[in-house]
Amino acid sequence: MKLKGTGIKNRKKEWRRDWQLWVMALPGLIWVIIFCYTPMYGIQLAFKDYDFSKGLTGGDWAGLQYFKQYFISPLFGTTMKNTFVIALTSIVVGFPMPVILALAINQLKKGLPRKVLQTVVYMPYFISTVVVVAMINILCSPTNGIITALLRNLYVIGENTNILGSPKTFVPLYVISGVWQSCGWNSIIYLAALSSADLELYDAAKVDGANRWQMIRYVDLPTLAPTIIILLIMSMGSILSVGFEKTFLMQNTLNLGVSEVIQTYVYKIGIMSNQISFSTAVGLFNNVINFTCLIAVNQIAKKKADISLM
Amino acid sequence: MKKSFHLSNFLFKILLGFICIFSFVAVVYPLYFVVIASLSSATMVNQGKVILWIREFGTYGYEKILEDKRVWLGYRNTIFYSLVGTMINLAVTMPLAYTLSRKEFRMRRPLMALFVFTMYFSGGIIPSYLLMQKLHLVNSVWAMMLPCALSVYNVIIARSFVEALPPDLYEAAQLDGCSHFKYFIKVVLPLSKAIISVLFLYYVVGHWNDFFSALMYINKDELKPLQIILRDILISNQAFAKGAGIGSGMMGGSYAQDYADQIKFAVIIVSTLPILCIYPFIQKYFEKGVMIGAVKG
Numbered sequence: 001m002k003l004k005g006t007g008i009k010n011r012k013k014e015w016r017r018d019w020q021l022w023v024m025a026l027p028g029l030i031w032v033i034i035f036c037y038t039p040m041y042g043i044q045l046a047f048k049d050y051d052f053s054k055g056l057t058g059g060d061w062a063g064l065q066y067f068k069q070y071f072i073s074p075l076f077g078t079t080m081k082n083t084f085v086i087a088l089t090s091i092v093v094g095f096p097m098p099v100i101l102a103l104a105i106n107q108l109k110k111g112l113p114r115k116v117l118q119t120v121v122y123m124p125y126f127i128s129t130v131v132v133v134a135m136i137n138i139l140c141s142p143t144n145g146i147i148t149a150l151l152r153n154l155y156v157i158g159e160n161t162n163i164l165g166s167p168k169t170f171v172p173l174y175v176i177s178g179v180w181q182s183c184g185w186n187s188i189i190y191l192a193a194l195s196s197a198d199l200e201l202y203d204a205a206k207v208d209g210a211n212r213w214q215m216i217r218y219v220d221l222p223t224l225a226p227t228i229i230i231l232l233i234m235s236m237g238s239i240l241s242v243g244f245e246k247t248f249l250m251q252n253t254l255n256l257g258v259s260e261v262i263q264t265y266v267y268k269i270g271i272m273s274n275q276i277s278f279s280t281a282v283g284l285f286n287n288v289i290n291f292t293c294l295i296a297v298n299q300i301a302k303k304k305a306d307i308s309l310m
Numbered sequence: 311m312k313k314s315f316h317l318s319n320f321l322f323k324i325l326l327g328f329i330c331i332f333s334f335v336a337v338v339y340p341l342y343f344v345v346i347a348s349l350s351s352a353t354m355v356n357q358g359k360v361i362l363w364i365r366e367f368g369t370y371g372y373e374k375i376l377e378d379k380r381v382w383l384g385y386r387n388t389i390f391y392s393l394v395g396t397m398i399n400l401a402v403t404m405p406l407a408y409t410l411s412r413k414e415f416r417m418r419r420p421l422m423a424l425f426v427f428t429m430y431f432s433g434g435i436i437p438s439y440l441l442m443q444k445l446h447l448v449n450s451v452w453a454m455m456l457p458c459a460l461s462v463y464n465v466i467i468a469r470s471f472v473e474a475l476p477p478d479l480y481e482a483a484q485l486d487g488c489s490h491f492k493y494f495i496k497v498v499l500p501l502s503k504a505i506i507s508v509l510f511l512y513y514v515v516g517h518w519n520d521f522f523s524a525l526m527y528i529n530k531d532e533l534k535p536l537q538i539i540l541r542d543i544l545i546s547n548q549a550f551a552k553g554a555g556i557g558s559g560m561m562g563g564s565y566a567q568d569y570a571d572q573i574k575f576a577v578i579i580v581s582t583l584p585i586l587c588i589y590p591f592i593q594k595y596f597e598k599g600v601m602i603g604a605v606k607g
Contacts, residue, residue, distance in 0.1 A: 024491075
């Protein structure tokens with residue numbers, strides 16, 4: 001069945017064999033060209049003055065003017081810092097949680113408690129960001145929020161702290177609610193990896209007299225290592241794309257100083273105040289950093305552990 | 311030696327129990343609270359007396375929601391976007407996944423790269439918005455369905471699944487002179503029920519919870535999906551804008567704020583319930599779906 005060479009005859013033969021495959025790929029191809037690559041073509045706007053009549057190709061050449069405008073603006077420092085703080089805290093706090101949860105669930109015997117726990121922890125993933133933010137607002141309300149009351153009684157926060165409106169509590173609130181939303185869901189992938197672990201390893205460890213801690217340390221964790229690394233690389237690729245929706249919805253005038261991230265800033269200057277070229281430039285800057293982080297971490301992982309995307 | 315062994319196992323069990331119980335309570339309680347609060351009286355909730363069970367049963371919030379036309383309009387729109395959108399998603403994803411799964415297809419790798427690249431790099435929201443404007447899709451129902459007509463991640467999952475089907479099937483079909491179209495419809499699709507269920511769930515949830523597309527592309531009231539209405543009611547506090555406003559008029563201003571939370575609780579339940587209802591049916595396929603996705607690496 002293999003076709004060798006690139007002779008015209010073979011090409012024809014191949015086309016006769018494959019044309020239906022092209023037809024099936026066509027809708028997807030058209031979609032990716034229109035909705036993914038055409039906007040990429042529009043990136044040139046970042047280097048040009050926007051001209052309404054010319055659309056995506058832009059008007060006069062402006063060079064790096066709009067990038068400069070961003071770098072010298074006072075919001076450059078704020079948005080960069082906020083984005084990095086939120087992203088890094090999310091990764092540092094949020095990344096190990098699903099691993100721990102998966103290890104714990106994996107220790108439970110197959111049966112009702114395990115099933116119930118799994119069903120429950122996956123649930124928040126299906127709740128929309130709007131509803132999650134609304135729940136945060138209600139439960140953490142300074143006047144009658146039940147979480148506020150709990151934290152006050154435990155002396156975690158002061159008597160007059162307003163969790164929703166304080167620059168100090170925004171990041172913890174964002175990160176912890178993020179863990180609530182996705183920890184269970186993200187644990188599925190680790191559970192799946194654990195279920196494919198080599199059973200002989202467990203038996204061998206038992207024979208060697210390993211206790212349950214040692215089983216986790218020497219069998220479970222090495223089994224999970226490749227998955228952990230892959231997911232870490234992928235999360236680096238979106239380090240600066242802090243969830244737009246959630247940040248946007250959680251913003252209020254009191255926490256804006258710590259909650260304005262690059263993406264929400266792009267939305268505001270671009271869509272709301274129509275500075276098209278400027279906001280495209282800021283957005284591009286964001287994308288380039290993301291992409292660079294992804295490539296860098298991917299390279300490091302390739303060298304150190306021989307694991308990489310693609 | 312023996313004693314320390316027991317102690318460490320004991321500590322292990324304690325920690326295990328703690329993690330499991332803590333995660334269970336931490337996830338369930340907020341949801342449970344919303345349910346009982348939505349069925350209690352506003353005064354009891356405000357005084358912090360609703361903690362473990364309903365106090366002074368009432369359905370005020372639900373009654374107000376029933377009167378609020380915006381919610382039902384949003385509901386209708388969201389159901390439409392979710393169902394039609396998901397059909398489009400599946401119709402594009404499955405054939406594409408089949409093509410990308412055929413190992414003898416020479417353009418397989420380049421095509422795959424073309425799609426995967428878009429997972430990590432995009433034009434950004436502004437060029438996308440301008441494109442939608444140029445295509446005259448802003449403020450049209452298609453704005454809610456076309457930009458998200460495909461998720462590359464889901465294509466990867468589906469491709470891995472189709473790839474894992476027994477190769478003998480394809481060889482036998484080919485000997486019978488079966489074309490790709492026929493093989494895809496007669497053999498691949500019937501064998502892909504598991505993956506189609508997973509994709510269906512992912513896509514439906516994606517559409518149901520999609521707030522971003524509507525924020526970007528929809529301004530017309532009659533096209534707004536549930537999530538935007540929810541934002542207006544829940545976060546921007548427009549609980550008494552229309553419909554439910556009658557209630558506030560009758561009650562007088564000071565009561566309105568107290569009852570606003572009641573309406574919020576009810577809205578949360580009413581909007582989230584449909585999704586939470588379909589999910590247990592498809593749950594058994596999850597691990598499978600995610601595992602297939604992970605194989606790619």
